[in-house]
Amino acid sequence: MxxxxxxxxxxxxxxxxxxxxxxxxxxxxxxxxxxxxxxxxxxxxxxxxxxxxxxxxxxxxxxxxxxxxxxxxxxxxxxxxLAHTGKEVSSSAFLTALAEREEANRSGKMTTIIFIRDRNPNGQEISGYIDYAHRLKTEDFDPYFSGRKRLLPRQTDLSFYNWETQTSTSNNTPNYQVIADNATGLLFKNKRDRKILNVDPKVYSRGHSTYPLLHFRANS
Structure with missing residues (x-):
């Protein structure tokens, strides 16, 4: 020693x-x-x-x-x-989940992918996958934890889809590579250990992935 x-x-x-x-x-x-x-x-x-x-x-x-x-x-x-410090997030299960994962995603211990399906300010239904760790490093999350702003997927996130305009985009991030042309559906490869994350809820729920996946669907 x-x-x-x-x-x-x-x-x-x-x-x-x-x-x-x-x-x-x-x-x-x-x-x-x-x-x-x-x-x-x-x-x-x-x-x-x-x-x-x-x-x-x-x-x-x-x-x-x-x-x-x-x-x-x-x-x-x-x-x-830590943007959630001092914020009252207990009334929202989604914000509570984000707060619980914030420190780990900021420090690199975890790279959470968030799936969100909600409506944008124009009332259009949108959905997408967000690299939480990347967003934390490039955006101020205080408005989200304070309840002044809703976290929504963007065209610059891992994936984005507008159900009304049928606009679809996908982008690699510092943590994940998008694998879109796959027969089993959308996949993400972790750039650190090269492991594949299948975001299909049925596959994920069977424990085939070790990566944290957070789902949020707003009430339509």
Whole structure:
């Protein structure tokens, strides 16, 4: 097993703002009395000759300090980017499902495909498949989770169909490749592991796919 550093090192970098402060914490009044030089006392602590705690070199302290700061900023940034935070979504099963999957889709742990069949602002029935992870990265979802806007498929999504005008489009995304000319129907290939997702509800319900598929049909 690799050595992750001295025990309690993470606590050390969180407790002390500078390496000098860390060194000073291990210098006793007796050390200063005999050495009569604070800088020399610090050097002896750094070399492991003096001091009452674990030896932690300057480079390691700085590296751990930067890692701790990066982790803190990452957690704070992640909390800020979750659009559903603070929103009341429990009254909508669809929004609840989106909220439950938001963090995983933003972080890349999951790439959910959403099927939506609804009516556009012109009253036309439309349907399509949406790459949720891709949409999260390219669009502000605050209006959706706030209930000010409905999530609808677009002609730029994985697939789109307007039942009145019979307009049909399909597009690859950073996560999926569309396989439209297939005898079994529409398929999507995950670009990360190359596995195929069959979005036929009958196939999916039999457990033939391991990818998350979210269906939503609005009341017509």
């Amino acid at each position: 690799e050595d992750d550093g001295p025990p309690g090192a993470d606590n050390v970098v969180n407790e002390f703002s500078t390496y000098e402060a860390f060194l000073d914490s291990q210098i006793t009044q007796t050390d200063l009395y005999y050495l009569e030089d604070e800088e020399l006392a610090r050097q002896l602590v750094e070399l492991g000759y003096r001091g009452s705690g674990e030896v932690l070199r300057r480079e390691e302290f700085q590296a751990r300090k930067e890692a701790a700061e990066a982790s803190r900023l990452s957690k704070r940034s992640q909390k800020k980017t």
